[in-house]
Amino acid sequence: MDGPGLNPQGQHAQQQRRQLCISRAAALDEAGMLEAAAEWEHGNICIDSVAFEDGAYAVKGRLRTAAPPELVYEVLIDYASLGRVFQNVLESEVVEEGGRKHLVQTCKWAFLIFSGTFRTSLAISEDPANLRLAFHLLHSSFMKAFVGQWHVQPAPGGPASSSVHPAAAAAAAAAAAGGGERVAAQQAQQAQQQRQQGQVAGSVVVHGLTVRPAVAPPAAVAHYTGKIFVQQVEGILADLEAELERRLCQQQQQQQLN
Numbered sequence: 001m002d003g004p005g006l007n008p009q010g011q012h013a014q015q016q017r018r019q020l021c022i023s024r025a026a027a028l029d030e031a032g033m034l035e036a037a038a039e040w041e042h043g044n045i046c047i048d049s050v051a052f053e054d055g056a057y058a059v060k061g062r063l064r065t066a067a068p069p070e071l072v073y074e075v076l077i078d079y080a081s082l083g084r085v086f087q088n089v090l091e092s093e094v095v096e097e098g099g100r101k102h103l104v105q106t107c108k109w110a111f112l113i114f115s116g117t118f119r120t121s122l123a124i125s126e127d128p129a130n131l132r133l134a135f136h137l138l139h140s141s142f143m144k145a146f147v148g149q150w151h152v153q154p155a156p157g158g159p160a161s162s163s164v165h166p167a168a169a170a171a172a173a174a175a176a177a178g179g180g181e182r183v184a185a186q187q188a189q190q191a192q193q194q195r196q197q198g199q200v201a202g203s204v205v206v207h208g209l210t211v212r213p214a215v216a217p218p219a220a221v222a223h224y225t226g227k228i229f230v231q232q233v234e235g236i237l238a239d240l241e242a243e244l245e246r247r248l249c250q251q252q253q254q255q256q257l258n
Helices: 006-025 035-039 069-076 077-087 166-176 183-195 220-257
Strands: 045-053 055-065 089-097 098-110 114-127 132-140 143-154 204-215
Touching: 045 220, 055 069, 055 220, 069 143, 069 204, 069 220, 077 089, 077 098, 077 220, 114 143, 114 204
Parallel strands: none
Antiparallel strands: 045 055, 055 204, 089 098, 098 114, 114 132, 132 143, 143 204
16 A cells, blocks of 8 residues: 655646645635536546535535546555545544444644644444445534545446556656656546546546534635535545556556566
8 A cells, every 4th residue: 555655747736636626616606606516527526516504514526537446445445544645634543442443533624814733533434345435423623513425436338447547657657767747748638538538447436525513604704614615525536536546557567567
């Protein structure tokens, strides 16, 4: 599970994806949030629904990736590495009590000009047979209720591929060799287009987030709070996409060496 992180080019692309999440969310107003959700799609990431009911915000999004479902699930249950994969997680560890797993995390938060960290404890519900994963809040001073759900499915169009597309592998090799950045970017773009056209099967990853803040936001900024949780889901999916691409490229490079 360990390995080198993203190269500078990959880190820049990941930051661009997250920045796009922020700018698109900021463009939504309270009235247009639900209407925009169905059409809000960038690359392999799409926000499917946004809702606010009984003081809780619920957002659901999905990611299309060339990674096979088993690899996606492996990344999601690699709890010790979540702090490296997801930018909003600073620390992550599993604690077992009474035969049950609890996930204890230190996370980052930001609201308007304010930011900070908070600790949270989550109950883990794993269903590897169906590639489902769920987290339920046990304790947090930041949230009154929280449910995070994941479901990994084979993408339509055939069984998932167990390796990255050759164009993406070539892009990674060019970037790793130094120089050739223009060629690497072109090859990565080609791989992206081929995935979108269904030439690579892979997986569809659905992520749902339901949050009830410990303190209800003032009505004047309630719509901004909703945008934050939309950003959260898109950012999580963007981070997951970057990690899957990194691992797929590692697999392909290892296969070439063998």
